[in-house]
Amino acid sequence: MRVPLDGLPSRVTVYEVGARDGLQNESAIVPVEVKREFVTRLAGAGLRVIEATSFVHPKWVPQLADAAELLGGLERAEGVRYPVLVPNERGLDRALDAGVTEIAIFGSATETFARRNLNRTIEESVEMFAPVVERARAAGLDVRAYVSMCFGDPWEGDVPIEQVVSVARRLLDLGCTELSLGDTIGVATPGHVTALIGALTESGVDTGRLAVHFHDTYGQALANTLAALRCGVTTVDASAGGLGGCPYAKSATGNLATEDLVWMLDGLGIETGVDVRRLAETSLWMAERLGRPSPSRVVQALSREQGSE
């Protein structure tokens, strides 16, 4: 039954990260033609923003070493955006060569994770991003900035809200057009989410520039999403079938599953354009290719439904 709830947006943009964040964190190397079919199927299920791949050095992420090849043969669907992750200027050059029109960079709210993931201080990483953002914007590209570890960090524990606001403002000042607030280890709860978004808007950040990126490690991702929607956020990251996670973070599990998110949004009468059953079929198809079941509750439930009919 579709029953709206006061104070929520009427439309939400689902930012699909399964093909990049998901497959990047799977141990299996997926053939390029399977990835291409995956991205095509995601668009067919109604997703309108699909992060397709990453131009990080293949040494670090061998799973996505085929980024240029993937994009080369990809038939773009009308009205669908295909951003890619870009770690540095070299990555940007490769992305521009591949004809991308939108990129994302990957920052950290904590010094420890910046050091471990980027081998830099936060300040040094911002300096590294500056020419990437400047050149991308000059070329007419939108630039999303992921901010990892916005709530807790496996080495530092709780992350102070002021610290996240400071990093977020630095990235917006560089010219980033969107920020994705990441709960990389999944420890956030709804009050913390509300407080962080409140602090960001108080510091002058428009909620239209904010996205949320929750992990379901402790089962909190949907409750946190509901809290973020109440704060006016209208872009939510999710991963088809719950693919992926973060291999650097102790005890992290996968991203919020897109199907679980869309189930809630459908019930709330919030438009996304996504057909949840068609998407679940795609996730089952991908789960077969990966040789393991999808962790998405909705995918599991819908597949049992089919099985018993």
Next chain:
Amino acid sequence: MRVPLDGLPSRVTVYEVGARDGLQNESAIVPVEVKREFVTRLAGAGLRVIEATSFVHPKWVPQLADAAELLGGLERAEGVRYPVLVPNERGLDRALDAGVTEIAIFGSATETFARRNLNRTIEESVEMFAPVVERARAAGLDVRAYVSMCFGDPWEGDVPIEQVVSVARRLLDLGCTELSLGDTIGVATPGHVTALIGALTESGVDTGRLAVHFHDTYGQALANTLAALRCGVTTVDASAGGLGGCPYAKSATGNLATEDLVWMLDGLGIETGVDVRRLAETSLWMAERLGRPSPSRVVQALSREQGSE
């Protein structure tokens, strides 16, 4: 990090159903001494309401055929309530003999489920419950009424809110002291939850008499709980480790895991008295006895944490 959220209660009663609703729906028959240790450990982890067993006929629920034996040898902890499920007058007699001080009955919001689960119409089931409630109240017992299929029914689909309100009011009129609104197949979303609770309070039901009972079939249980807390509900059903489900309902999976609930409430600074780590240890212990992993995300995450330390 503990960050409260405006409009939520400062304290929540966790109504633990793992020993009854959980074990009733496991295929394994658990020895009575294991059940007794389970209940004792639940109290040790800080739970203050533990539904211990059911006095339904052993033919229907062989898993709980040892109800009298379980209670006979159970050492009650100070300040802990141990309600039991009672299906009819014969069950009440057995429960009174066993010295229980609180019971629960199990009603349905839909005709189809009443027929399948109780072999009666809704009206006939209310007639069956009437003397149970009357006699229990006369004996000084509190009586909770479960209301199943409050949101969706696998055979009837969407369940009209007026229908749930009507059944709920009938059960309160009988003298029931608490209603547990069950999303037996897990299809509810937060707007629907808010609308149902709103309709009940508009019809004159005090939110202090309401509990919510969500299933995580589609991953919605915690988001729905958050919505219910915002409506003023302060009693939430959950099952340690996510034990159990509903064997009659197509594609149903387990109850909301108590650990996942307490993780959220802890983060919101809402008092429950429950020690989530101690509870997770108990759920891991029980999972070993059942020979299968706990579906609780928190139990899984905490056990990986320990493993890597």
